[in-house]
Amino acid sequence: MSKSLPKGWCWATINDTGTYINGFAFKPSHRTDSGRPIIRIQNLTDPSKPFNYTELELPDDYKVITNDILVSWSATLDVFLWHGPDALLNQHIFKVVPNESLVDKTFLRYSLKKSIEELLNTEHLHGSTMKHINRGPFLAHQIPLPPLNEQIRIADKIDELFSELDNGIEELETAQKKLELYRQSLLKSAVDGELSKEWRETQAEVSETGEQLLARILKERRERWEQEKLKEFAEKGKNPPKDWQEKYPEPVQPDTENLPELPEGWVWSTIDQLTIEQRYGSSAKTNDDQNGIPVLRMGNIQNGDIDFNNLKYLPKTHDEFPALFLEKGDLLFNRTNSRELVGKTAIYNGEHTRCSYASYLIKVKFHSDFNSNLAAYYINSVFGKIWINDVAVQQTGQANVNGTKLSQLCIPLMNQAEQSYIVERFNELKDACECSFIQIGNNIKLLTMQKQNILKDAFTGVLVHQDPNDEPAQVLLERIQQQREAEALTKKATPKKRSTPKAKKEVGMSQTILEILQQQSDWISGQDLATAFGLNANSSIEDIEQFYEQLRTLSLDDKIMVKPDKQNNKEQDLIKLKDKTDAS
Structure with missing residues (x-):
């Protein structure tokens, strides 16, 4: 992204912000009369719609609880905060598990709404009737990321402003519903005699x-x-x-x-x-x-x-x-x-x-x-x-x-005279009703546009003040990415292939990368090196940063060699300490 950002902000992908789990592809045979509710898109757009149910046992990934963020990426493209019962998630909906060490949950929800608005106007929107956004382009979409503390301030401010606007929209929508009821009452009164009752009372004679x-x-x-x-x-x-x-x-x-x-x-x-x-x-x-x-x-x-x-x-x-x-x-x-x-x-x-x-x-x-x-x-x-x-x-x-x-x-x-009166009077009242309905609709559009402008201000850095003491988002993002890479390394590590697993297990972080490499006579994979260093899925960010800092230092000092692991056909690097012959 070439667009400039406020100081301390950085660009991140949606994928950086958390885990996005697509719902389960339920079959008709999975439905039962009781069990857990299944969240379909219609249950998000209209809470009054009935649930389907299932007795199927699924992993926790597919389970949804109150205040989970859900993203509908097909047919209806929108972001929702779940307020219904504990349920299971149907396909075409993402459950969002935010990386809360990087992004505030409420901020992320608003950011995803803004992102979908942006994606709707790109080549990534597919389908003429069943519109959808593919997972890849969605997760790759870039979003502006402020420092974490500023995210919280932005989310709080959006909540405050949206609350006022949403109250206004709710009142207008209630007025629209009343007008819809009035339309029906007007139709009824036209054909049950009520609309022309006073007119009939003024007619002395009826010709027919x-x-x-x-x-x-x-x-x-x-x-x-x-x-x-x-x-x-x-x-x-x-x-x-x-x-x-x-x-x-x-x-x-x-x-x-x-x-x-x-x-x-x-x-x-x-x-x-x-x-x-x-x-x-x-x-x-x-x-x-x-x-x-x-x-x-x-x-x-x-x-x-x-x-x-x-x-x-x-x-x-x-x-x-x-x-x-x-x-x-x-x-x-x-x-x-x-x-x-x-x-x-x-x-x-x-x-x-x-x-x-x-x-x-x-x-x-x-x-x-x-x-x-x-x-x-x-x-x-x-x-x-x-x-x-x-x-x-x-x-x-x-x-x-x-x-x-x-x-x-x-x-x-x-009679024909009364027919004419009813139609004329009906049209007068209907036109007035339609004018009110249109005006209310325009006011709802204005309030909705105000919400969009608020989001625009929020994600360009003008909604709240910036604090120079906030940790820059880029630093935070790099730390999270390093942690992810380390987790991937330790997950792929296979201790059974190491010749001295017990000795390396004892090494922990009592040895530096240099000391570990000095004990190796041949190339070692990045995963094995991370494990020997003592990294695992529970390692702290500080330990991960220390690992990568030592690797960077050894590389800058030209003390290590790195090559791809072509022999084992793996997407990883092999690392070896340079000796005097290599250095020359």
Whole structure:
């Protein structure tokens, strides 16, 4: 890294800061009804999600306890502090065991968050849908490392500032949840009569009740069918057969047995009674050619509205056009989706001159004297969600509500004047709600950006003061690296190969490296030399530093020779004391 750092700081890799243990690859056969919880990514992002459990016995490396740092490196890329029960760790998550002689645990957690933000904007981020960062680039990523005491000061300051911001974000998120509840209450009030209650009380006369309107719509429906049949007979040159009108397909009648009482002047009707046409969308393969006709898919229905982002297209010459073109006021019903999302509904308001829709959507065209928004309100309300839950059929992980069942749905019908009032009033209140929701969202973004700025200040050395008496991080890092190297040497050491193991065991640190080498007539490996010196996994940092200091001194004085151990094909050095012949 060429970027300058404050005095006393140094660059270190994430790998330097501790041990990063990937979770266990649990199989479905490992799951049981009881036992230890398994921490999956969804348990980190949403603590309300249920656990899987297992009776499998695993090493302690995979066990997680309160306040362990966990890093999700696939799908959701983030750092978490575990506050749940003792559990086992699933794959795609690192458990972090900090090297607390080098790095403060809280400082490391914030540093890892900053590192992931940086890695998200590099070539090390892989995958289009399942985004992930490979272990190698992650551990090799460099972080600015202050002196240990300064790390503690930085972590304390971040905690203090984040606490205030997090409280603000929490309050704003609570307000957002209240607005979401208000959205639902607004939908309910629009279709149960509450929203227009005061308006009805001001109306002295009603020219046409909901019941009268329904009768007129049904009369026109039959007349329209009869005209179409007569046209068919004429085109075929035939006279209408006897009793042909009796073949009229009567629309589905409302089943009002378990339905609530409606306000005076309202009446229950079925979608089928109010519908002119229902049609499934196209199953043709779409493309990204924006010169074609936009095709709305189920993902384009969001929160009761149509989102025109991420559109797909069909050619203008597609053989299902113009029959599958949408018209202003058409209702789109999502017939197949997950159990939670099936039944999403929105109204197409003619935003595009020509627009079509995909096969998982049903288009419903209503009689011109019924405002289709009211049907959308009902389906998206708590009433509609209860109905969907009752009639949806689960199929291979997805739920389905077909056109037949949609036709049977009962919705309230009121006179046209009240329809207009409800839609107008609903839009006013909804727009105000949306403005508040957007404003709250922007405020959350601002507070989140403040947190990012705090982290930026923290890792550039401007958040807290520097103390010149703090031990420089570079010195600390070198000491830790030396300790690691010594531990690796002693771990690889094989005492059985030494000719005089007992004598060397007694040497301990009572002999210098020079004295040990003087007793050797041949080359000795670095591991064996460290062991002979008395180093082991429990050696102190001071002993390790002494070992390397003596090696450096002998090398600078040109008293030793070093060569790679090619004969045994090992990644280690062989060391030997120079004699007079070698020195010459």
